[in-house]
Amino acid sequence: MLNNFKNSKGYWEKVRRNKKLLKRLSLLNPEGTAKKLPEIQKTKFLPQVANVGGSICICIESEENMEYGLDESTSELNTVPNQIEAENYEIGSLRSGLKEWALIHNIPHTALKNLLCILNQAVPQEKLPKDPRTLLSTPQSIVINSIGDGHYWHQGLEFCLLTYFNTIISNRTISLNFNIDGLPLYNSSPIQFWPILFNINEIKNFKPMVIGIYCGKGKPSDLNAYLSPFLNECKNIIENGIVIGKNKIQVKIRSFICDSPARAFVKGVMYFNGKHGCLKCIVVGEYIDHCTVFLGTNFPKRTNEGFRTRLYGLHHKITSPLEELPVDMVEDFPIGDALHLIDLGVMKRTLTGWVHGHFKGSSIRLSAHEIKKLSEELTNFKVPKEIRRTTRGLDCLAFWKGTEFRTFLLYAGMVFLKDILRYDAYEHFLCLVCAITICSSQAYNHFLHLANELLVFYIQKYEELYHKRSITSNIHNLCHLVDEVKKFGVLETFSSYPFENILSSLKHLLRTGSNPLAQAAKRISELSKTEHYEESKIIYPILKNQNRDGSFSKLIFENFTLSNEMPNKWFLTKNQQIISFEKALKTKNSISIKGLPLREKSDFFLTPIKSSHLNIYFSIVPYNNDGLVFLPLLHTL
Incomplete structure (x- = not known):
């Protein structure tokens, strides 16, 4: 009886839960921890295995099954037993762990003070400080200078770089992107922040840091006084570099990424x-x-x-x-910022015009029935977790975020509009889709000349379809987009999305309505001491969810996840085969992927170019007689 129980699924589920609980209670982390990675929620979205490190070899197991082996260049594969926590912290001591927890979750000082009091009574041997300002190393004073009608706090570019690169072991050269923009703080007050931010182009997923912040009623009235501390420091750093121990960092300016009003203001x-x-x-x-x-x-x-x-x-x-x-x-x-020019610019204006009929002199407008149908499709549409925000219905169109318009442009729109939008308008829309897709991935760099032709045609046809009064600055600026992609790289590399995320987080640092600049400066000073450069220690791919036969039902790569569930199961090989993932098998130094290939696929559209040139396909699958559209997740190409 006992052996039968141990062989049951319920027994092993209980063992896994107990192991997970023990790890939490003992503050131990699972070996090989990783950031929580996204899933693909619909078969229309296709992760790209073709660019994973290591070679992909294919051997036919039978007419129905194939195995795809990933020969790893590393001597050890990162295999995770069953569970990966979304976030794991390496806690050296209770004090350091408590500090990191408080900063990451933005815990108010009053709450932290009460917690410290409780912990000092429960574990007096830890000798925790009584005041949260001591624990968080809050600066005792903040230097704030008056500039015109407002105030300015300068943290410093050099301070940020010295703090971040405090452990570098070699000389290096970095190029910086700067961002300047306005941030209204309150609904009932004209007070604004105008922060100066930067990120490092060579470091992937670098979280932008704050150089300085202006606070006042509106934008700075004296541009020279506002930028003077930044300029003086920046000129010195560019000329002399940053010296850390025996190593030197050479600094170059790559770009200033701003929205249209801020760009004109600083220029x-x-x-x-x-x-x-x-x-x-x-x-x-x-x-x-x-x-x-x-x-x-x-x-x-x-x-x-x-x-x-x-x-x-x-x-x-x-x-x-x-x-x-x-x-x-x-x-x-650059004017080709994907957030402001494309997502909240061209795509928002066009979709709003179709829905609300804002194109004067144009007959292109969706009927109430078509709006309802499209809205239902968008509401039922399950986007991958790589795409962070789900799409909402058109009744919420006025509240859509930039990422929702991006999802509609690059993925959902071409599928859902095919049988809804007027034919000539749909063909015109596909020109924009293809051009932006080409500009969004290095895999399509050889099509950049075509993207430029498509954008020029899109602008000319826009005037014909929607009247020349619609050719505003955003539509016109599309003709300059390809030149900037050639200079800077794909759209993602000079996008303001990372900076906008930081702007929104700045508002969350404020506790009260008084002295917002001093509050933000102290919180940023606390956080800056925890931000350091570290090489990633995670080895991909990661195996997860082990089955009883020794295989794994989930395989996590750096940019996407494969699993045997419907949302996650499709991937593309180097020889353009679309495969349905079944399971992954681990040998000593390699991983084999077992899956079922699609027998037939065809182009989803033929104009303005064949969709297969962009890895977009249509196929009839056994469980769906209507067929499925397969599109690559562009960041995985």
């Missing part, structure tokens, strides 16, 4: 709604129906030399202090 030029507002070419806008439009795509480009010599007349308003830096005042200020 001292006409705003995007002015006739001379294009930052890239000398097109002169026209006023039509109280709106500035920019007709045409083939105009001479602005140059750094022309900008610095004031060659462009009314385009210039004031002399920007940023001209003191060794930057190209035209090319190093």
Whole structure:
């Protein structure tokens, strides 16, 4: 009887739960911990195994099954028994663990003080401080200077780099992206933050850090005074580098990534709604129906030399202090930010026009029945967890976030609109989809010339379909997008998404409505002491969910997850086969993937280019007679 019980599924589930509980109680971490990785929620989304480190070999097991072996270059594979915690902290002591926990979860000082009191009574031998400011190393004073009508706190670029790279063991060169933007703090007050942020292009998933923050009623009234501390420090660092022990970090400026109003503000030029507002070419806008439009795509480009010599007349308003830096005042200020130009710009305007009929003089508008149908499709649509935000119905369109418009543009729109949108409008929309897809992955760099042609055609056709009053700055700026992709790389590398995430977190640092700048400065100072450069110790792929036969039902790569569940099961091989994942098998130095290949697949669309050129396919599968559309997750290519 006992042996039968031990062989039952319930027994082993209980053993796993007990092991997990023991690890929590003893503050031990599972070996090979990893950040929680996403799942693919729909077969229309396709993770790309073709670029995983190591070679992929295929051997036919039978007519129905295949095995895909991953020969690892590492001598040891990271196999995780059953459970991986979403977050695990290496706790050296109760004090350091408590400090890290309080900072990560933004625990108020009042709550932390009460907890310290309880812990000091329960475990007096730990000798924890009574005051949370001692535990968190809160600075006793913050230097805040008056600038015009507001105040400015400067943490310093050098301080951030010295803190982050405190343990480097070799010389290196880094290139920095800077971001300047406004952040309203309260609904009932004009008080704003204007932080100066930066990230490091060479370090993947680098969390942007704060150089300084201006706080006042609106934007800084004195641009020179606002940027002066940053400029003086930046010029010195670029010239002399950062010395840490015996090693030196050389620093270069890569770009200034801002939205349109902030970009014009720091450059001292006409705003995007002015006739001379294009930052890239000398097109002169026209006023039509109280709106500035920019007709045409083939105009001479602005140059750094022309900008610095004031060659462009009314385009210039004031002399920007940023001209003191060794930057190209035209090319190093990209306008192709995916968040503001594409997702919250072109895609939002177009989808809103289809739904609400905002295109004056155009007959292209979705009917109430079509809106309902599309809304139901979007509501039922299960996006992968790699895509962090699910799509909502069109009744919430006014509240959509940038990532929702991105999901609609790159994945959902081309599928759901095919039988809803008017044919010529749908073909026009596909031009934008294909162009942005090409600009979003290095795998499609050889199509960049085609992307440029598609965007130019998209702008010209936009005027025909939606009237020339719709050719605003965002639509016009699409003609400059490919040039910036050629200079900086794919759209993700000069996107403001990482900076926007930090801006939202700054508001959460405030406890009360008084002295917001001092509050934010102290919280940022506390957090900065925990942010250090560390090489990732996680070895991929990770095996998870071991079955009784020794196989694994989940395989985690750095950018995606495969499992035998329907949402997670599809992947693409180097020879363009679409495979349904069944299980993974581990040998001494390799992992084999067992799965079922699709027998047939075809192009989902043929114009403006064949969808297969972008790894987009249509196929009839046994359990779905309507067929499935397979699209690659672009970040995995």
